[in-house]
Amino acid sequence: MKPFRIFIFFVVVLLLLSIIALLMPEQGIGVTGDLRLSFLSVSDLFREDTLKMNKSVERLMAGATVTDDPESDPEEDLARTDDTGGEVPQPVVTPANADSLKQSVFRLQFAEGEEDLLAPFFRTLGGLRNGSVVRTRILHFGDSQIEDDRMTALIRYRLQQYFGGSGTGLVPAIPIFSGHMAYEQDQEGEWLRYTFFGKRDSTIRHNSYGVMGAFASVPIAEDADWPLLHFRFNTSRRTGRFNRIRIFLHSYVDKASIAFQVNDTITDTLKHIPDGFSVADYRHHGAVKDLKVHLDLPEGGRIYGISFESDGGLQVDNIAMRGGSGLIFTKMNRGQQKAMLDHLSPGLIMLQFGGNVVPYMNSGYYQRAFKRELQFIKEICPGTPVIVIGPSDMSIKERGVFKTYPTIEPIRDALKNAALDSGFAFWDLYTAMGGYNSMPSFVHADPPLASTDYVHFTALGVNLVAEMFYNALMLEYNNFHLKI
Amino acid sequence: MLDIFLFDPENPLIFTRLFFWLFYVVVLLVYSIIYKERAVRNAFLFAASLFFYWKTSGLFFLILVFSTASDFYLGNLIHYSHRKGWKKFGVIMSVFINLFMLSYFKYTYFFVDTVNALFNLDIEVVNHLALWSNRLTDTHFDVSMILLPVGISFYTFQTISYTVDVYRRKVDPVKHILDFGFYVSFFPQLVAGPIVRASEFIPQLYKRYSLSYQEFGFALFLILKGLFKKMVIGDYLALNFIDRVFSNPTGFSGFENLMALFGYSLQVYVDFSGYTDIAIGVALLLGFRIPKNFNSPYKATSVGNFWKRWHISLSSWLRDYLYIPLGGNRKGRIMTDVNLMITMLLGGLWHGASWQFLVWGGLNGVGLVVYKLWKRISPYEKSKHRAVRFWKIFNTFLFITFTRIWFRSESMEKANQFIYQVTREFNGSIIPQVLWSYRLVFLVMALGYFTHWVPERWKLALLDWFIRIPIWAKVLITALVIFAIYQSWSAELQPFIYFQF
Numbered sequence: 001m002k003p004f005r006i007f008i009f010f011v012v013v014l015l016l017l018s019i020i021a022l023l024m025p026e027q028g029i030g031v032t033g034d035l036r037l038s039f040l041s042v043s044d045l046f047r048e049d050t051l052k053m054n055k056s057v058e059r060l061m062a063g064a065t066v067t068d069d070p071e072s073d074p075e076e077d078l079a080r081t082d083d084t085g086g087e088v089p090q091p092v093v094t095p096a097n098a099d100s101l102k103q104s105v106f107r108l109q110f111a112e113g114e115e116d117l118l119a120p121f122f123r124t125l126g127g128l129r130n131g132s133v134v135r136t137r138i139l140h141f142g143d144s145q146i147e148d149d150r151m152t153a154l155i156r157y158r159l160q161q162y163f164g165g166s167g168t169g170l171v172p173a174i175p176i177f178s179g180h181m182a183y184e185q186d187q188e189g190e191w192l193r194y195t196f197f198g199k200r201d202s203t204i205r206h207n208s209y210g211v212m213g214a215f216a217s218v219p220i221a222e223d224a225d226w227p228l229l230h231f232r233f234n235t236s237r238r239t240g241r242f243n244r245i246r247i248f249l250h251s252y253v254d255k256a257s258i259a260f261q262v263n264d265t266i267t268d269t270l271k272h273i274p275d276g277f278s279v280a281d282y283r284h285h286g287a288v289k290d291l292k293v294h295l296d297l298p299e300g301g302r303i304y305g306i307s308f309e310s311d312g313g314l315q316v317d318n319i320a321m322r323g324g325s326g327l328i329f330t331k332m333n334r335g336q337q338k339a340m341l342d343h344l345s346p347g348l349i350m351l352q353f354g355g356n357v358v359p360y361m362n363s364g365y366y367q368r369a370f371k372r373e374l375q376f377i378k379e380i381c382p383g384t385p386v387i388v389i390g391p392s393d394m395s396i397k398e399r400g401v402f403k404t405y406p407t408i409e410p411i412r413d414a415l416k417n418a419a420l421d422s423g424f425a426f427w428d429l430y431t432a433m434g435g436y437n438s439m440p441s442f443v444h445a446d447p448p449l450a451s452t453d454y455v456h457f458t459a460l461g462v463n464l465v466a467e468m469f470y471n472a473l474m475l476e477y478n479n480f481h482l483k484i
Numbered sequence: 485m486l487d488i489f490l491f492d493p494e495n496p497l498i499f500t501r502l503f504f505w506l507f508y509v510v511v512l513l514v515y516s517i518i519y520k521e522r523a524v525r526n527a528f529l530f531a532a533s534l535f536f537y538w539k540t541s542g543l544f545f546l547i548l549v550f551s552t553a554s555d556f557y558l559g560n561l562i563h564y565s566h567r568k569g570w571k572k573f574g575v576i577m578s579v580f581i582n583l584f585m586l587s588y589f590k591y592t593y594f595f596v597d598t599v600n601a602l603f604n605l606d607i608e609v610v611n612h613l614a615l616w617s618n619r620l621t622d623t624h625f626d627v628s629m630i631l632l633p634v635g636i637s638f639y640t641f642q643t644i645s646y647t648v649d650v651y652r653r654k655v656d657p658v659k660h661i662l663d664f665g666f667y668v669s670f671f672p673q674l675v676a677g678p679i680v681r682a683s684e685f686i687p688q689l690y691k692r693y694s695l696s697y698q699e700f701g702f703a704l705f706l707i708l709k710g711l712f713k714k715m716v717i718g719d720y721l722a723l724n725f726i727d728r729v730f731s732n733p734t735g736f737s738g739f740e741n742l743m744a745l746f747g748y749s750l751q752v753y754v755d756f757s758g759y760t761d762i763a764i765g766v767a768l769l770l771g772f773r774i775p776k777n778f779n780s781p782y783k784a785t786s787v788g789n790f791w792k793r794w795h796i797s798l799s800s801w802l803r804d805y806l807y808i809p810l811g812g813n814r815k816g817r818i819m820t821d822v823n824l825m826i827t828m829l830l831g832g833l834w835h836g837a838s839w840q841f842l843v844w845g846g847l848n849g850v851g852l853v854v855y856k857l858w859k860r861i862s863p864y865e866k867s868k869h870r871a872v873r874f875w876k877i878f879n880t881f882l883f884i885t886f887t888r889i890w891f892r893s894e895s896m897e898k899a900n901q902f903i904y905q906v907t908r909e910f911n912g913s914i915i916p917q918v919l920w921s922y923r924l925v926f927l928v929m930a931l932g933y934f935t936h937w938v939p940e941r942w943k944l945a946l947l948d949w950f951i952r953i954p955i956w957a958k959v960l961i962t963a964l965v966i967f968a969i970y971q972s973w974s975a976e977l978q979p980f981i982y983f984q985f
Contacts, residue, residue: 001695001696001697001699001700002516003512003515003516003519003693003769003770003771004516006512006516006695006700006769007509007512007513007515007516009955009958009959010505010508010509010512011509012959013959013962013963013966014505014509016959016960016963017963017966017967020963020967037967037971038970038971038974039967039970040970144735147735148734148735177734177735179733179734179735179901186908359979395977396976396977397974397975397976397977398974398976399974400970400973400974402977448731451727451728451731451732452722452723452724452727452728452731453728453977454977456732456735458731458732
């Protein structure tokens with residue numbers, strides 16, 4: 001067979017395909033309910049490739065100082081041991097510089113007249129620096145985008161380097177994720193995890209799930225075998241070092257007991273824990289490498305969360321609600337949430353939601369519903385400022401091309417309006433990461449910044465956007481201190 | 485218009501893009517005019533191949549040109565010099581230059597990271613090639629990073645095989661440098677193999693073009709099969725399931741991790757074999773025969789048998805140019821095992837410069853050694869019983885799939901996370917939900933394995949039928965297959981689904 005015949009063969013195939021392309025309607029031909037046949041159109045051939053690297057993403061990558069480990073920092077002196085104490089350590093990093101940040105920082109947005117929203121929190125942070133304040137904390141709520149301590153970890157690490165503090169903050173007793181960088185965990189006994197978000201277990205008739213929206217049901221102790229939670233900490237990490245453990249629990253009867261076994265020695269047993277909600281508070285001096293928490297709750301109970309924290313400084317809690325959209329606070333037990341929040345005493349609350357409603361929910365409804373949640377938070381946490389972080393870019397695939405969900409921007413606006421209408425602040429993650437069609441550039445960056453689901457960031461990607469948020473927060477902090 | 489001739493790293497010339505096929509049609513048009521003039525034909529295909537490599541790798545094509553020139557002249561030195569010392573010098577220089585280039589571009593980071601980790605140092609990689617270029621020619625290359633030229637692992641091994649074969653007098657040196665350049669850079673197999681031996685390819689340089697109608701059908705069948713395997717099965721599975729799991733193993737249950745591993749075992753096969761199927765088909769339509777590179781590897785009955793079926797051109801290269809020179813099986817049982825381990829460890833490193841590939845190679849080496857011991861004592865080794873054969877295939881497949889954990893994981897940490905999830909967080913209760921929610925993914929996976937494991941005679945019957953049908957039917961089927969591939973390529977993304985809260 002001569003090469004010219006082969007050439008003609010390919011030309012005929014291309015012609016045939018061109019005819020199909022010309023005859024095929026733009027929206028394709030429906031075959032069955034889900035199945036739709038489509039083909040290239042002439043305009044597809046000249047369409048801009050959305051997989052091309054977005055220039056703003058290239059700039060973000062060039063300007064970032066992060067790696068895939070939120071705690072990677074050669075400047076950090078891991079040998080220091082005083083940062084779990086009440087003393088505020090000296091900063092080991094250069095603070096964010098207001099002048100340089102102004103040029104590159106993607107700033108927080110405030111409602112008109114509410115530019116000083118964060119002043120009380122910044123005053124507290126300043127107090128941590130000069131020693132007039134002992135501790136404060138940030139509650140970082142979010143959906144799966146912050147799971148596994150993502151986003152929070154870098155913000156926590158950077159802030160703790162500057163303002164002091166260590167430890168993981170609040171963690172669930174039974175996690176959905178096993179990949180925490182600070183510790184490994186297992187448990188003995190028939191522990192079960194229940195969540196108010198996602199799929200709710202209909203056998204749970206109450207709505208007391210704690211501020212994390214999830215609790216672990218504590219098995220009933222059998223004779224001398226108390227159910228236990230076992231943690232092995234990586235003390236070379238800042239999050240793995242702490243000297244205070246607080247267990248937020250609910251016992252069904254009084255006279256419950258909790259024993260703490262640190263590095264194979266029972267160091268303390270808390271007895272006569274009352275029924276109902278309480279906080280078991282335990283302090284330990286020295287590194288905790290191995291911790292077993294033995295629980296004797298005679299009729300069982302719930303653990304709403306465990307906080308591994310330093311005595312002083314700043315705590316930042318990662319509260320991930322997989323599949324959540326931030327609309328559950330008003331539906332959960334108000335008194336119980338308030339009681340837990342009173343113990344936690346947050347200086348700042350961050351809410352990072354929106355991604356899970358992008359494919360499904362009307363933005364007008366979401367704005368009204370989210371505003372109700374913010375109002376509720378305002379009531380149970382009076383005076384605590386809130387920063388709402390909007391959704392990241394997310395892509396759908398249409399005719400082989402990845403493009404931003406058409407509902408992203410309306411949902412982003414819904415969250416922004418709800419936040420600003422409530423007198424709170426907003427940080428636009430979608431625009432910060434490059435806006436329309438930035439997600440394909442994150443996915444195809446080298447190394448990748450997002451997963452091929454075109455929704456979730458990789459460890460490096462999430463640290464990159466977390467650093468942007470940290471810079472935005474520190475810019476406001478520096479501006480506040482420049483003003484005073 | 486000018487963009488067509490410029491290097492664009494985001495639009496390389498690869499088989500799965502329309503641009504490649506337009507390029508190929510233009511090549512065919514020119515080829516149909518000049519194919520009878522042997523020297524012109526080879527020179528044209530050399531030029532087309534350099535253009536292909538320029539579009540894929542930019543200025544790295546100069547390295548290809550350097551490799552071509554150095555090995556051409558060293559080949560001549562080896563063949564034409566009368567002194568044994570010069571011959572030896574020539575072959576040593578060729579191996580050294582090729583391995584140095586490969587090491588520089590591929591292994592610098594691995595060596596530096598390893599040294600830093602072992603001795604607690606903080607050595608930084610500097611691209612001296614870029615540095616010299618910047619100083620000498622006022623270029624502005626980034627000196628802080630070394631990029632890996634596409635296909636360097638393949639063409640360096642190919643040119644080593646040439647000079648060694650000339651040294652061993654298995655092949656005469658190529659007479660003209662353009663012919664040699666064509667052999668080194670022939671675009672169908674330049675970036676992903678197969679590694680074509682000089683002794684198999686060079687005689688074809690001097691032959692007239694010939695292609696029967698049956699061969700045309702065979703080549704077309706290979707191209708369509710390769711595109712289908714790569715785009716409908718491999719790309720779909722990777723995008724919608726496998727990549728998500730391996731990028732974040734702890735975000736998924738052990739069951740999902742395990743399914744992603746089985747999916748990957750299929751994906752890596754359909755990707756790689758699909759690509760080489762296309763390469764063989766594209767080359768054959770130009771009248772050049774490239775050897776088969778895969779032979780239903782998951783039908784292998786042992787690890788040894790697997791390596792005779794998987795990436796055949798590499799495993800035979802390693803056998804002939806590494807294992808046998810090391811002593812092969814000629815120096816006793818222990819040394820045979822040592823040689824096997826060295827070969828497989830280096831073979832692992834050839835696939836990628838990281839500890840994961842070393843572990844993967846090492847595991848395959850251990851698999852070979854253990855199987856050698858086992859077959860001496862196994863009562864079933866010579867059994868032809870169907871159940872025995874099934875059991876052997878099953879175990880080999882499981883073992884090879886197990887080794888893929890390290891082949892696919894981006895780091896040792898991710899590999900450990902994968903193992904942790906499978907062994908500690910399996911979560912069998914969600915299996916029905918996972919299977920249902922990802923039903924299309926699992927259907928594609930089942931289709932891939934089914935088409936792999938069907939009897940060879942079924943595949944041959946299909947091939948035979950395709951070869952015999954008239955050309956107009958081939959046109960229609962080709963268009964239909966491309967239309968089907970487009971449906972898969974343009975399919976909506978599998979949404980992210982949570983099974984645990």
